[in-house]
Amino acid sequence: DAGITQSPRHKVTETGTPVTLRCHQTENHRYMYWYRQDPGHGLRLIHYSYGVKDTDKGEVSDGYSVSRSKTEDFLLTLESATSSQTSVYFCAISESDRGYIEAFFGQGTRLTVV
Amino acid sequence: TQLLEQSPQFLSIQEGENLTVYCNSSSVFSSLQWYRQEPGEGPVLLVTVVTGGEVKKLKRLTFQFGDARKDSSLHITAAQPGDTGLYLCAGGRGQGGKLIFGQGTELSVKP
Numbered sequence: 272d273a274g275i276t277q278s279p280r281h282k283v284t285e286t287g288t289p290v291t292l293r294c295h296q297t298e299n300h301r302y303m304y305w306y307r308q309d310p311g312h313g314l315r316l317i318h319y320s321y322g323v324k325d326t327d328k329g330e331v332s333d334g335y336s337v338s339r340s341k342t343e344d345f346l347l348t349l350e351s352a353t354s355s356q357t358s359v360y361f362c363a364i365s366e367s368d369r370g371y372i373e374a375f376f377g378q379g380t381r382l383t384v385v
Numbered sequence: 386t387q388l389l390e391q392s393p394q395f396l397s398i399q400e401g402e403n404l405t406v407y408c409n410s411s412s413v414f415s416s417l418q419w420y421r422q423e424p425g426e427g428p429v430l431l432v433t434v435v436t437g438g439e440v441k442k443l444k445r446l447t448f449q450f451g452d453a454r455k456d457s458s459l460h461i462t463a464a465q466p467g468d469t470g471l472y473l474c475a476g477g478r479g480q481g482g483k484l485i486f487g488q489g490t491e492l493s494v495k496p
Contacts (some may be wrong), residue, residue, distance in 0.1 A: 310407070311394070312484040313473055314428070321482040330485070331490045361427055370486050371416035371435055372477035376427030 274298050277313065277362050277377040284384055290349040292380050294362030295343075302365040303345040304374065305329075305337060307358040321347055352384045388412060389476055389487035397493045401463050406490045408474035410454045415478050417450055417457045422471040422489075464494045 274297030284290050294303060300335075302321055306314040316329030318337040326337050334356060336348045350354055359381050363374040390409045398404055408417065411451040416435045420428035432441050434450035434457060441448045445468075461468055475486045 299483070305485065306486070310465075311488060313477075313488040316483070316485060319482055319484075327483070329483070337418065363484075365482070367482065371433060372482060373430055373433055373485055374417060374420075374428075374475070379425075379427055 273376060274362055275362060275377040276349075277360075277380050280378065281371065281378060281381045282383070284352050285380070286353060286384055287351050288318065290352050290359070290382065291361055292347045294344075294345045294377060294384070295349070296364045298364055298366075298375075300364040300366045300375075301342075302367065302372065304363040304365070305345065305347045306361045306363065307331065307356075308361060308379075309358050317360075322375060349382075350384075354384050356382065357384045358382060387468075388485050389474055391472075391487035391490050392475055392491060394488060396490050397495065398464055400465055400494055401495050402494075404461050404464055404492070406459045406472055406492075407456070408458070410412050410476065411455065412476070413454050413478075414476035416476070417454075417460055418475045418477075418484075419448055419457070420473045420475060422473060428471075428473055435483070461492075464492075465496050466494050468492060469494050 276295045279374040304319040305317040313329045320326045332369045362377040365372045419431045419435045435473040437452045437454045439450045444461045472490045
């Protein structure tokens with residue numbers, strides 16, 4: 272299994288509070304991703320990173336920010352959590368040495384905003 | 386707007402039946418992957434198809450990439466209860482890194 276660790280695995284927070292989710296990899300992969308998963312929507316890309324300090328927005332980036340100061344860590348921050356951000360968040364990593372992307376996922380973080 | 390449309394979204398069948406899941410787009414992808422996800426776990430990669438018209442087999446699962454590289458299908462022969470799960474297709478474009486997923490197909494195979 273790819274070495275990906277998400278923390279925390281579960282979190283309950285109050286509306287309006289900041290929340291940071293962490294993704295740590297031991298594979299030295301170039302690409303890292305944050306997705307959210309909600310019923311009926313599959314996985315929706317929030318932000319992704321293609322290198323240290325290189326990030327780009329995904330489909331549902333509003334209300335989220337990311338940072339990648341080291342190859343192994345990719346942080347997702349909800350500046351002011353809202354109930355619509357209650358979801359399961361997945362981090363993924365990938366390389367492209369074969370010319371295409373194949374993602375390996377963490378176990379997920381279940382976030383509840385009350 | 387979902388860039389990748391999967392159908393059907395839900396499928397409930399009896400053990401031994403065959404099924405096909407479709408993944409369609411109006412965009413061209415350089416590669417397309419299929420993942421399987423079980424409850425409480427992250428998705429796990431099953432296969433990647435890269436060449437238009439490519440067919441790959443994984444035991445009872447057959448994956449096909451459309452000639453124009455805009456669509457793909459997953460066919461399961463003689464489904465078993467162990468095939469139950471969420472199947473997701475995902476498309477990437479070149480080495481830019483962006484990977485987009487479809488909504489998923491929830492498969493339930495009853496004994």
